[in-house]
Amino acid sequence: MESKQSFFRGRGGRLFSVLAVLIVIVFLAGGILLATNYKHLGNLVKVVTLVRTQYLQTVDTTQLVDGAIKGMVGSLNDPYSVYLDPKTYAQLHEQIKGSFGGLGILVGIKDQYLTVVRAYKGTPAAKAGIVAGDVITKIDDRDARGIDLETAISLMRGEVGSKVTLTIDRKETTEPLQFTRELIREEISVPTVESQVLPGTAIGYAVVSQFTEHTSEEMKENLAKLQKEQVKGLILDLRDNPGGELIAAVNVAKNFIPKGPIVFIDYRFGRDQEFSSEGRTAQLPLIVLINGGSASAAEILAGAVKDTGAGTLVGVKTFGKGIVQTVFPLDNGAGLKLTTARYLTPNRNDIHEIGIQPDVLVQPEENSVLDVQLDRAVELMKQKIAG
Template sequence: MEHASQKNKLQKRNANIIKVVGVCIVAIALFVAGFMFRGNTELLTAMGFTSFTTKQEANPGQTVSGNTYNSLSARVAEVQGIIANDSVDTYDLNAATTATLDAFIKTMNDPYARYFDASSYQTYLSSVSSPSTGIGVLFGESDGSCYVVDVFEGSEAANMGVLPGDYVEAIDGEKKDQWSLPEVTNTLRRDEGETVYITWRRPGKDNAGGTTFNTSLRYENSPETNITYSVTNGIAYIEIKQLGSDCAEVLKQTIAQAANEGASALVLDLRNIPGGYLTQAVEIASLFIQSGTVVQIKSGDTTTTKTADGAEVTNLPLVVLVNEKTAGSAEVLASALQDSQRATVVGVQTQGKGSVQVMQPLSFGGALRYTAATYLSPSGRAIDGVGVTPDVVITNTERQVPIALEIAASNR
C-alpha cells in the first residue's frame, strides 16, 4: 500500500510537470502565431520610431493551422498519460522545461533564437543595464562568442596589448569553451580600483587556433570617447566606435568642428561596429541625406519604410569605411549612403547581420529571443546573410584608411 501511495504521488507530480511543459510549448506556438498576424507597428515603436510608412503585402495563402498546434498538444498529452500511468521516476521541472524549449527552438531556422531560463535572463538584463567599460574594452559577439571590438587609447587593456579581434578565454581562472557577451559583461562588473584577470585568445588563420595570453587589469572610472576625428590636408577622418544613444548628435558636432578646421571632404570609419541603435543609424544617414528612404524593415508580409528627416548638415564629399565586422545598424547606415549615391563605400564585405531580435519575457520567469524582422537597403537589397559590398574592395587592412583618404581627396 505504501508503495502504491508513493507511486500515485509520483504520477501526479510527473503529470503536473508534463502539463507545464506542454503549456510552455503551446504558449510559444500561439505566441509565434499571434506575431505572424499582428502588424509591426508595435515593433517599430519599440525600436524608437514614431514616424514610418507601412505597406501590407497581399498574401492570402499564408495561414497558421490550428491542427499543427493541436497535434503538438496531443503528442505532449500522450507522453503525459504514459508517464502518469507507468513511470516511477521523477523529474526536475526547470530542467525539463529548458530541455523541451531548447529542442523546440532547434527546429527553427532562426540562428539567433534562444530560450533563456530565469537565471540566464537576469544575467542578460544585468549586462544590458550596466555594461562593463572599466577596463577600456568595447565587446561584441560573433556566433555566440564574445570578442574585442575596440580597445580605448590609454586604457589598461591597451597598455597590456589587448587588440580588436581578441576573444575572451577565461576570467579569473574560469575557462569556458564559449563566453557569450552577456556572460562577459556580467562577470566583469566590478568597482573602481578592483582587478580582474583575463585570459585572451588571439585567433590564427581563419579564426582557428591562435595564441593565448594573460592580463591583469585594474578598473578605472574614466570616460571613453565614442567618436574621434582628425583633419589632415583638408580631409576629416572620423571614427565611430559604436552607435550609442547620442551618436548622431555627437557626430553632428564633430562634423561642424572638422569644417571649422578646414575639412573639405570626410571619411567615416564604420569598421568593427557590431551594431547599435537603428534610430541612430537613421539619424546619422539624415545628416548626409536630405530626403528619401534610409531603410526598409520587413516583418512577415509587412514592409515598413523609414525616411531621412530633412536634417542634412553637410554636402561635403563622403567616403565610408567598412569591414567584415561591420554589422547590424552600421550596415544599414552604409547601405543607405551607398544606395543614395551619397558616399563611396571602401573596404571588404560586411558581416550580413541585418535582422532585428526581440527579447520576449515569459510568464514563468525566463525569456525567448527571436528574429522579428530583417533589414533591406533603400533599393530593396537584402542585408541579412549577404552584407554590403563595397564600391572599392580593399582587402589589405593597413591600406584601407590611406586609400579612403585618397578617394575623398579626389572627390573634392
C-alpha cells in the first residue's frame, strides 16, 4: 500500500504545491508580508491538504475555496461585510431592482433576530397571517437566529410556485407558529413609496419602506399626486426603513433638502465624495417620522433633514448604521459586499452606532392600536400650516 508520505509527494503533493503558490501570489498581491505570516500561511496549506486527503467525505475544491473566503470575510467581525454566493448575489440585485420571486415581506435584523418589518398586502406572507414584529426563527430547516440578512433573503426567495416554511415567534403566543399554508413563492413587485391625504386634513402622508432603484421615481410620482390634491404639508414616514441604495436616498433627499450638501462619503482610500442638492423641489412644510428601525440610507435622509433644518424629526432615535457597503462582482457569479466607507451628515456628524436623535421625542405605546407618533406629527403639522 502506498504510504501517506509518497502520496503527499505524488499527485496530492503537486496539487497542493500549486495551491500554495497561488495562495502566496494572493497574499503578495494584498501586500501581506510573508516573512511575518509564513506560519499561518503554512497552516492554511496544511489544513487544505488534510481536508482533501484525510477527511471522511470527498470535498469539492470550490466548497473549500468558498469556505476560505467566507472565513476571511467573517474574521473582519463586520456584520455588514458578507461573501455572496452566486444565488445570493443574484437575489441581492433583484432586491435592489425592487422585483423578485418571494413571499412579500420586508425583514431586518433587530436585537440579532430576523424580524418582519412589513408584510405587503395581497402577498403570500400577508395571506398566511404574517405580521410586522414576527420573529423568524427558522427558514425551512435552517436556524435563522444570528443569520445575516443576505443569507436569510436568499433562503426565502426561489422559483415562483415553490414552497417555503417559516417558523415564527410572536409576542402574543407561547408556542412557535409554523406557517406552511399558502407560503408559495410568487413574483413580487413591491412599491417602496405609498401615500395618501390624511382624512379630514390637508396633510400628505408618504411611507418609504426601503430605497431601491425605483424609489426616487416613485417619490416624484407620489409627490405630484399629493400636490394635485393641494396638500399644505407632508409627513414622511421612515420608521422601520432598513435602508438600501445610497444613490436612491440621495435622489429622494433632493426633493426636500435646500441647496448644499446632503451627505459626505468618507473613504479610507481615495478622495472623499460629496452629494449635494441644487435646491428643494417640494416646497412643503416637512415632518419626518423615525424610530430604531430607521437605518442606513434612511438615516442619510433623516440626517440631512435635521442638519439643514429642512423639516422636523419626530419619534425616537434611529438605528445608527453610518457605514457604506460596496458590492464587488467576483468570478462565477459570486460577489463580495464589503464596508468601504462611512458617511457623514451635512454637519459632518458620524452617526455610526450613535444614531440620530429626533427633534421631538415621542415614545410609541406598546400594545396600543394608536399611533401616537403619527398623531403627534399631525398635531405639529397643523401648527406649522396654521403658523
